Amino acid sequence: MAAFNLTRSDPSTFILMGIPGLEAAHIWISIPFCMFYIISLLANFTLLSVVGKEQTLHKPMYLLLCMLALTDIATPTFVVPKALGIFWFNLKGITLAGCLTQMFFLHMVSVMHSATLVTMAFDRYVAICNPLRYATILSNAQIAKLGLVCLIRAVLFILPLPVFMSQQSFCANHIIPHTQCEFAVLYKMACGDITVITIYTLMLMAVILGFDLTLIALSYGLIIRTVLRISSKDAHQKALNTCTTHFCLMVTYYTPSIFSNLTYLFGQGIAPHVHVILGDLYLLIPPMLNPIIYGVRTKELRDKVGKYTCCRR
Template sequence: MAAFNLTHSDPSMFIIMGISSLEAAHIWISIPFSTFYIVSLLGNFMVLSVVGKKQTLHKPMYLLLCMLALTDIITPTFVVPKALSIFWFNLKGITMAACLTQMFFLQTVSVVHSATLVTMAFDCYIAICNSLRYAIILSNTQIAKLGLVGLIRAVLFILPLPLILSRQPFCANSIIPHMQCEYIAVVKMACGDITVIRIYSLVLMFVVMGFDLTFIALSYGLIITVVLRFSSKKAHQKALNTCTTHICMMLTYYTPGLFSNITYWFGQGITPHVHIILADLYLLIPPMLNPIIYGIRNKELRDKVGKYSCCRR
């Protein structure tokens, strides 16, 4: 308790509380959280391993899946170990530098993830609407360049946030009512003028999410227009199978995030621990489900995973 009070009174240290009002159940809550994390790591590392070893999978679509798998590995890795240290050992203290670093990487990887989904929508559009020129327009090199552009965009957009916050004075009682350095909670702890941060955050949200969702909607609007012109049912089914996997991954990524934000801003009647659980499940569920989704929907990848597993045995 003495160590906790010392940390609590130090403005250079933050206290991550975990799930408030459910401290007695932290051990039990850690079981699904650690399970989700392990399943996520196993699934995504399996995808990376199979695609890396099989030359026939060195195609733009599978490179995009590898990029998605990397973001799905990084995201929970920045959340779960600290959460488990809170659940198991009550280690709630974190330095301001570590907190801002965690926040920066979580936000950056989130923007990279969104950019990857945009690139996958473009991949679907080219594969269906301009299939004869697919190999020319989207080579492995082009996919690598698009991935690099997405990473640079994310870093340039997100980097100002921790830099601005690092110059802000924080209150002595720097308590974060979450299991991670959640951006809005950290901003609320600042004792100085946060007008610039609020404005930049809103602009960033509309620019990044607005552009990405608009581009994805436009891509699928054009895809639907082209698919409706197909005369055979077989062509319809093939086009549908090409896009269904991507649509499922978009739903698992954007839907929990939008639901979490809506409940945060408009769900005043919802208890705080529900907000916290929703915010963290948003970082855990998509990374766990994505390998399952494109493992089930993609026959070529599913067959390669099956053969790889048999060989390992």
């Protein structure tokens, strides 16, 4: 009842319910949340530290990996601390400004992550299909410029969402059945006409998922065609190993992303707590797996990580 009274007395406050239907298990659910988050931070900060210390890793491929690591650190950081506050201390209240801020940064980092994967696919395309021109096409300075372009694109794409929502009045009881300010839930509470933002959101999904995935598919299609023409088995295997590593990163990101979006669009019969758990796992699992996948499958990086983390006699 305190939550309902709070929303009525302060219309700018929302209540995050955590995982609806599983409130009694919040403490137990917080354990894997916390573990995944800690592992994600340790793995990604280790990767950033190793690449930063090793001059031999100051290459476009590893700089792109650092960009990916930064997004993997930011993504769960915008969600997990608040979720743990709900699970451990019942801190469910969040202001509209806080809600929109969380939503903006979370979606902005997601778009940045997708753009980074596109850039990584282009990097591998140039490295395999135009190796003699690689140093001139993709220098470290060019990677920095591409990273800036990815950031600007993400900000411009996502900024209209919180701006539009900040101008809306909200009906219902201001209760969000989630651990985060989910945009799909928030805009359904808007009292005014949301046709424009609905169309924009669908266009945004089409551009980010459709356009980015098309560019990635095109890059890897050209890579595969080039690899099949290589006569050397060693070069053939090396190129395939690189492609497989990147493919694993993309599967861990795009598969849960697409599945989570589809469940919100077409999964009306799915229990609410399943929606919430899927949405949270999408934000927790890829950031934890990405540095592990790359560290295991890239010998040069694996050796450098071992140099700094393993005790030698």
